[in-house]
Amino acid sequence: MFRITPIENGICAVEGIYASGVNAGFKKDGFDLGFIRSDKEMDIVYLFTTNKFQAAPIKYVLLKNIKKTNFILANSKNANALTGEDGIKDIVEILEFLSTKIHVKNPLMSSTGVIGVRLDKEKIKKGIEKFDFNEKNSNKFAKAIMTTDSFPKVVAFEVEGEFGKFRIGGVAKGAGMINPAMATMLCFITTDANIPENEMKEILSEINEVTFNAISVDGDTSTNDSVFLMTTRSADYEKEAFREALKKVMQKLALDIVRDGEGATKAVAFVVSGAKDKNEAKIVAKNLTNSLLVKTALFGEDPNWGRIASTVGASGVECYEKRLKIAFENVVVYDRGKIIFDRETERKAHEIMKRKEFKIYVDLGIGDGEFTAYGCDLSYDYVKINAEYRT
Amino acid sequence: MFRITPIENGICAVEGIYASGVNAGFKKDGFDLGFIRSDKEMDIVYLFTTNKFQAAPIKYVLLKNIKKTNFILANSKNANALTGEDGIKDIVEILEFLSTKIHVKNPLMSSTGVIGVRLDKEKIKKGIEKFDFNEKNSNKFAKAIMTTDSFPKVVAFEVEGEFGKFRIGGVAKGAGMINPAMATMLCFITTDANIPENEMKEILSEINEVTFNAISVDGDTSTNDSVFLMTTRSADYEKEAFREALKKVMQKLALDIVRDGEGATKAVAFVVSGAKDKNEAKIVAKNLTNSLLVKTALFGEDPNWGRIASTVGASGVECYEKRLKIAFENVVVYDRGKIIFDRETERKAHEIMKRKEFKIYVDLGIGDGEFTAYGCDLSYDYVKINAEYRT
Numbered sequence: 001m002f003r004i005t006p007i008e009n010g011i012c013a014v015e016g017i018y019a020s021g022v023n024a025g026f027k028k029d030g031f032d033l034g035f036i037r038s039d040k041e042m043d044i045v046y047l048f049t050t051n052k053f054q055a056a057p058i059k060y061v062l063l064k065n066i067k068k069t070n071f072i073l074a075n076s077k078n079a080n081a082l083t084g085e086d087g088i089k090d091i092v093e094i095l096e097f098l099s100t101k102i103h104v105k106n107p108l109m110s111s112t113g114v115i116g117v118r119l120d121k122e123k124i125k126k127g128i129e130k131f132d133f134n135e136k137n138s139n140k141f142a143k144a145i146m147t148t149d150s151f152p153k154v155v156a157f158e159v160e161g162e163f164g165k166f167r168i169g170g171v172a173k174g175a176g177m178i179n180p181a182m183a184t185m186l187c188f189i190t191t192d193a194n195i196p197e198n199e200m201k202e203i204l205s206e207i208n209e210v211t212f213n214a215i216s217v218d219g220d221t222s223t224n225d226s227v228f229l230m231t232t233r234s235a236d237y238e239k240e241a242f243r244e245a246l247k248k249v250m251q252k253l254a255l256d257i258v259r260d261g262e263g264a265t266k267a268v269a270f271v272v273s274g275a276k277d278k279n280e281a282k283i284v285a286k287n288l289t290n291s292l293l294v295k296t297a298l299f300g301e302d303p304n305w306g307r308i309a310s311t312v313g314a315s316g317v318e319c320y321e322k323r324l325k326i327a328f329e330n331v332v333v334y335d336r337g338k339i340i341f342d343r344e345t346e347r348k349a350h351e352i353m354k355r356k357e358f359k360i361y362v363d364l365g366i367g368d369g370e371f372t373a374y375g376c377d378l379s380y381d382y383v384k385i386n387a388e389y390r391t
Numbered sequence: 392m393f394r395i396t397p398i399e400n401g402i403c404a405v406e407g408i409y410a411s412g413v414n415a416g417f418k419k420d421g422f423d424l425g426f427i428r429s430d431k432e433m434d435i436v437y438l439f440t441t442n443k444f445q446a447a448p449i450k451y452v453l454l455k456n457i458k459k460t461n462f463i464l465a466n467s468k469n470a471n472a473l474t475g476e477d478g479i480k481d482i483v484e485i486l487e488f489l490s491t492k493i494h495v496k497n498p499l500m501s502s503t504g505v506i507g508v509r510l511d512k513e514k515i516k517k518g519i520e521k522f523d524f525n526e527k528n529s530n531k532f533a534k535a536i537m538t539t540d541s542f543p544k545v546v547a548f549e550v551e552g553e554f555g556k557f558r559i560g561g562v563a564k565g566a567g568m569i570n571p572a573m574a575t576m577l578c579f580i581t582t583d584a585n586i587p588e589n590e591m592k593e594i595l596s597e598i599n600e601v602t603f604n605a606i607s608v609d610g611d612t613s614t615n616d617s618v619f620l621m622t623t624r625s626a627d628y629e630k631e632a633f634r635e636a637l638k639k640v641m642q643k644l645a646l647d648i649v650r651d652g653e654g655a656t657k658a659v660a661f662v663v664s665g666a667k668d669k670n671e672a673k674i675v676a677k678n679l680t681n682s683l684l685v686k687t688a689l690f691g692e693d694p695n696w697g698r699i700a701s702t703v704g705a706s707g708v709e710c711y712e713k714r715l716k717i718a719f720e721n722v723v724v725y726d727r728g729k730i731i732f733d734r735e736t737e738r739k740a741h742e743i744m745k746r747k748e749f750k751i752y753v754d755l756g757i758g759d760g761e762f763t764a765y766g767c768d769l770s771y772d773y774v775k776i777n778a779e780y781r782t
Binding site: 050051052053054079081082083084114115116117118222223292296297299300302304305306307309310312313314316317318319320321322324334337338339341378379380382383384387 | 441442443444445470472473474475505506507508509613614683687688690691693695696697698700701703704705707708709710711712713715725728729730732769770771773774775778
């Protein structure tokens with residue numbers, strides 16, 4: 001048995017971890033350059049984008065095969081992607097400069113923003129000069145990595161049980177280019193739990209599948225997606241407790257990303273059950289989060305269940321009209337071949353769709369495959385934000 | 392050698408073929424019910440949606456295994472999809488009523504519109520009463536099958552060569568739910584060419600791959616997609632000439648659908664070359680037409696080539712930064728690892744993007760796989776049209 005309690009201070013809730021952000025001149029105002037730093041060297045594991053054109057900061061980590069670090073430098077407004085060897089050289093130069101300011105061990109960078117533009121090294125160096133390395137301010141760091149995000153995404157828990165106690169905190173960014181095959185996002189998680197080395201990556205991957213890999217804003221997979229898990233190993237550990245706490249951290253941040261989806265007015269969970277297997281359930285759930293016709297119907301608060309059915313049918317999985325069931329929360333609109341959609345049902349479903357968050361249930365009535373994916377609606381503002389991104 | 396000449400009258404350009412449309416009361420005004428009829432029985436082949444929930448009219452054709460017909464009845468505003476056995480019974484009842492009005496042989500129906508609503512048989516019967524079965528008006532028929540289309544899509548050619556001559560005409564509808572895996576559309580093609588039975592389906596499938604299967608408006612595959620090819624067999628035939636003419640008919644109609652994409656302000660060809668093979672080229676080209684970030688950049692006339700590169704990298708095909716090349720028409724912006732994107736290049740690319748139609752070239756520099764897909768931008772109006780569809 002264990003108890004998970006929400007606490008303040010995000011990634012800095014862990015002892016000996018510092019973080020902050022400054023304005024380095026990329027954004028007109030607001031933070032755009034941040035750091036996470038640890039007194040002790042931390043063990044670090046990571047999951048990176050499946051995009052073949054991995055950004056330079058990702059290439060750098062893989063090249064150096066970094067497994068322990070005490071410093072992460074992060075910037076927004078420039079992804080340092082598609083920048084070739086120059087992109088990596090820029091990172092080396094910046095991190096060398098950093099090492100003249102503070103003792104760093106295997107420092108690494110993490111970037112997000114426009115693709116295909118060289119980093120402005122001078123601005124970043126000037127930003128580094130502004131750092132107060134002893135600040136413990138997760139919020140400033142969270143803001144420094146925001147792009148089109150409208151709010152900083154921060155969370156922390158203390159976990160206590162018979163095994164003792166540990167803390168875990170996380171910060172994430174992401175609002176657009178969010179895709180089921182790993183969202184366009186950065187996520188940094190710190191803990192002091194003394195996780196066995198071989199379990200770090202295993203648990204991170206497992207939880208990632210049902211959190212960041214289950215959300216979608218627009219179905220695009222970026223060049224920079226990264227999730228980092230770091231531990232100082234200075235506290236206790238119990239596998240189940242850690243798994244549960246990590247899931248709470250990642251679920252909260254993943255849902256925050258959907259809630260903050262570019263232009264989104266609502267966050268919707270597509271709960272798919274009764275599929276042949278889990279994989280087919282996942283295909284259906286993710287297709288539903290990505291269908292433009294479903295997303296625009298959500299925006300219009302129109303219980304157009306035909307579009308949901310059509311998307312299920314188009315997804316290529318095993319399904320039959322006579323077994324399919326669709327419901328908006330507890331309002332069933334189609335039940336195994338029967339259309340249950342009179343004026344009253346439509347009104348009820350429409351009322352549910354006015355909520356900020358709700359669930360749509362799709363049961364295929366075949367096997368016991370289940371998966372829940374999280375998506376949002378597609379509004380005028382999504383188009384506005386993305387049509388005007390660079391201007 | 393042969394000569395292909397555009398002619399008037401669409402599907403009615405073929406002798407002995409009649410078509411028209413009436414208002415049956417589904418649309419406030421404008422045509423919503425139409426027919427295609429032939430003096431002679433026609434051989435007919437068809438390609439249907441890959442959606443597992445095929446609409447009732449499709450099930451009916453497959454059930455009856457119709458290979459010859461002299462009558463097609465088509466309606467808009469209701470897809471007769473997800474309507475189960477009732478949907479098929481409704482078709483039977485309607486076609487029986489039709490047979491009391493005119494001599495029909497294996498008549499069939501084709502529907503498009505909202506999913507999951509029973510047909511209003513009485514309205515359709517009243518509409519049938521209004522038909523003038525001797526009208527030859529492709530335009531009225533084309534209008535009768537329009538949903539969110541903003542213009543009717545009609546084309547016809549006369550083909551003359553040493554072999555003799557034949558005619559071919561086509562009509563299509565489609566503007567939304569348009570997807571690479573067969574667009575949400577209906578297409579009816581008539582000809583008098585005496586095509587050998589075994590070649591009809593083969594040629595239709597082949598041309599469909601590079602026309603209707605190469606376009607995308609929103610990446611959704613409907614329950615009703617259908618392409619019909621019918622021939623009276625009363626004229627001459629030569630395979631190459633027919634293949635070429637059919638391609639011209641289907642290409643024109645497919646591009647009309649993209650040009651008329653819901654809310655679209657421009658039609659863009661994504662010409663992908665240098666892929667490992669044709670299949671990988673196709674994956675890249677179609678992903679480009681479906682990426683929301685690419686589509687919104689097109690709408691914003693923003694030559695944000697990083698989003699194009701990112702989409703290529705996310706598509707899962709073999710690709711390398713150092714071999715990739717991206718150009719807007721003749722303006723190269725990224726050349727095998729080099730970013731060529733100064734102020735002047737950006738200005739030129741932006742000018743090109745202001746055009747109504749242009750090409751984006753993506754070369755992967757690996758093999759000789761090529762594919763061209765056709766897409767459009769994503770505008771506020773797409774959202775508006777689809778958020779308000781049923782209201």
